[in-house]
Amino acid sequence: MTLAGQTLQGASWSIGDHAGSVVVVNSWVSWCGPCHEEAPDLVRAHGELAAGKDPVRFIGIDYRESSRDRPVAGRGGVCPTTRSSTTQGSPPCR
Template identity: 55%
Template sequence: MAAAAVALSLTLGAAACSQDSNSIAAQANSGDRKGYISGDGTIERVAVADRKQPLQLSGTTLRGQHWKLSDERGKVVVVNVWGSWCGPCVREAPDLQKAWTQLHKSGKPVQFMGIDYRESAETGLAFVQSNHITYPSLADDGGQALLALRGKAASTPTTLVLDKQGRIAARVSGPVDTATLTGLVQDVLGARA
């Protein structure tokens, strides 16, 4: 009798846990991406004298082309780490595209490069095409591109503004808007290296 009561208690306890909408399992299975942790939009600027060595970033774009940061010397490069599974990344995408369009049309030496993280190139390319993103993105390479960023992209989204030598000049940890990003780029363009 006591064994039956214990078994019934365990069965009811397990059933209660599996139906709890706040349980870890229920949240993971819901697909609504609750609990995602993103940066808070903190902006870090790095003075010219405090900038480290240039990054050694390279990879293959979502469209299959090889790209190296060292080929962009003389340009300010904006690197944005994103994924279509990341809600804040999806929300900031129009702002990034608007900033790219404005800066590209201005004729200033600026290049944007996304790093599509934790998804297939096909999924990333579908997102880019459906959202009319015109600047390129590197395909996920198992984290090699993130390693090249020296720990400066701990969450998605993260946006780095690199100076004309490829050194980190500014970082936004979390979503960025058009005005903030274009302002950071303009600051780096105007800085004396």
């Protein structure tokens, strides 16, 4: 898998730089209710796992789309989520 980009601080970031490490990749959008609900869990996991003997790396991808393309609750929009590997489909947006 190839995943690369620029951090909020302007540095280059690539998943390839973390070969052999566990990396949690979370993609989210500001209008996604489940994304907001899982945020405290990710913060807690980061606090517990990022400073350990074998630190886990965390990267968040904020998908930015035009307001025209944004799903709207009640119009069949869905929110992306990877909260559970057993989840079938995506929950409706809020």
